[in-house]
Amino acid sequence: MAGIVLDHISKTFADGTVAVSDVSLAIADGEFFILLGPSGCGKSTLLNMIVGLETVSLGSIKVDGQIVNNVDPKDRNMAMVFQSYALYPHMNVRQNMEFPLKLAGMEKREIARKVHRAASILELEDLLERMPRALSGGQRQRVAMGRAIVREPHAFLLDEPLSNLDAKLRFQMRAEMKGLQKKLGTTMVYVTHDQTEAMTLGDRLVLLRQGKIQQIGTPRELYSAPRNLFVAGFIGSPAMNFLPAEVKDNHLRLPMVQIPLEQLSPGEIKPGHYIAGIRPEHMYCTDDGQRPPHAFQVKVEIIEWLGADAYVHFETDKGDWSSPISPFPDELGRKMTREGGVAMTARLDPSRKITSGESLTLAINQEKIHLFDISSGLRKKNVIKHTGWA
Ligand SMILES: Nc1ncnc2c1ncn2[C@@H]1O[C@H](COP(=O)(O)OP(=O)(O)OP(=O)(O)O)[C@@H](O)[C@H]1O
Ligand SMILES: [Mg+2]
Numbered sequence: 001m002a003g004i005v006l007d008h009i010s011k012t013f014a015d016g017t018v019a020v021s022d023v024s025l026a027i028a029d030g031e032f033f034i035l036l037g038p039s040g041c042g043k044s045t046l047l048n049m050i051v052g053l054e055t056v057s058l059g060s061i062k063v064d065g066q067i068v069n070n071v072d073p074k075d076r077n078m079a080m081v082f083q084s085y086a087l088y089p090h091m092n093v094r095q096n097m098e099f100p101l102k103l104a105g106m107e108k109r110e111i112a113r114k115v116h117r118a119a120s121i122l123e124l125e126d127l128l129e130r131m132p133r134a135l136s137g138g139q140r141q142r143v144a145m146g147r148a149i150v151r152e153p154h155a156f157l158l159d160e161p162l163s164n165l166d167a168k169l170r171f172q173m174r175a176e177m178k179g180l181q182k183k184l185g186t187t188m189v190y191v192t193h194d195q196t197e198a199m200t201l202g203d204r205l206v207l208l209r210q211g212k213i214q215q216i217g218t219p220r221e222l223y224s225a226p227r228n229l230f231v232a233g234f235i236g237s238p239a240m241n242f243l244p245a246e247v248k249d250n251h252l253r254l255p256m257v258q259i260p261l262e263q264l265s266p267g268e269i270k271p272g273h274y275i276a277g278i279r280p281e282h283m284y285c286t287d288d289g290q291r292p293p294h295a296f297q298v299k300v301e302i303i304e305w306l307g308a309d310a311y312v313h314f315e316t317d318k319g320d321w322s323s324p325i326s327p328f329p330d331e332l333g334r335k336m337t338r339e340g341g342v343a344m345t346a347r348l349d350p351s352r353k354i355t356s357g358e359s360l361t362l363a364i365n366q367e368k369i370h371l372f373d374i375s376s377g378l379r380k381k382n383v384i385k386h387t388g389w390a
Contacts (some may be wrong), residue, residue, distance in 0.1 A: 001152035037208035085144030245276035277370035
């Protein structure tokens with residue numbers, strides 16, 4: 001078992017590409033730790049440096065207190081599982097799992113014991129004589145894990161191990177992966193670009209963007225207190241809605257509604273322009289009879305009904321204010337304004353029958369509104385009563 005500490009790690013490739021930039025983080029012994037971020041943000045490079053497949057340009061990597069920068073990968077005792085977990089096609093499941101131990105020159109009885117243990121943890125006992133071509137995708141994935149488990153490594157490093165599986169199997173394997181890690185108690189560093197996977201699997205996660213750390217924390221911390229716009233937009237599905245906002249005359253002015261500041265957080269928000277962030281689940285539908293203050297009317301453009309959820313898409317009014325913000329940071333892939341209004345999504349109670357074109361009265365769970373600085377993108381404050389500036 002191993003704790004892993006990255007101390008100001010950077011990686012610049014020969015062609016000058018900076019893949020990882022000044023990353024410092026500590027992964028605890030036995031922790032399920034996720035490296036999350038969009039394609040090209042440096043996740044695989046970071047993982048490869050930890051396992052020793054890639055050299056470190058700057059900084060140091062410590063495993064259990066020892067600097068391992070110059071330790072050969074095979075001496076780091078870490079097991080890597082890749083996205084394309086090619087099994088040896090001419091070997092059956094048992095032989096596939098035995099192979100790394102045979103290579104290491106381990107004694108036969110010991111090999112049999114370890115393979116038996118891994119097969120029982122992974123529920124592969126009945127499949128030991130099968131050839132890989134006669135296995136399902138999920139079973140193959142388990143054999144690949146088995147090949148890593150038999151080595152009893154200090155840590156497992158996994159690079160998008162589930163991304164070749166179909167959605168249903170991925171869902172099932174995700175649960176198995178979590179159970180497996182708890183059963184083994186071994187440190188696991190897991191790369192994914194899928195925020196749902198990261199949120200459900202990780203004890204903690206780091207979100208990277210262009211090789212730099214955006215935030216480290218538990219899934220709950222990143223969801224409820226995102227450090228900046230990027231984290232706010234990346235975590236959560238459907239994504240957080242972003243709107244131009246202005247604090248003026250003791251009101252938070254959003255395109256569709258004005259909320260007196262004292263209902264948010266008395267006297268702590270400075271006047272000026274902000275970007276407001278509202279999660280789809282923090283809006284709700286109100287019946288016209290019991291209209292709460294600051295409710296607003298929207299016209300339903302599209303309704304996505306998913307059984308357990310209903311996503312309602314609408315566009316806000318333009319509002320009677322002017323804002324200096326036009327396009328939203330493009331990596332989030334959305335435009336702040338569309339014909340003057342803002343395209344928004346609300347996640348509503350699916351039991352209420354909603355049709356497109358219908359006019360709905362919505363309200364915001366005001367305590368959940370986030371405000372972000374326009375120029376730095378940093379979250380100014382969670383607009384929750386009695387909390388200071390974040
Ligand atoms: N050998 C290399 N030489 C030059 N640049 C590289 C090399 N390997 C990776 N890169 C670049 O480094 C950056 C990070 O790549 P990396 O593979 O770590 O991203 P990633 O987060 O794993 O992405 P993905 O989700 O697509 O796998 C990218 O811009 C990539 O093009
Ligand atoms: Mg990668």
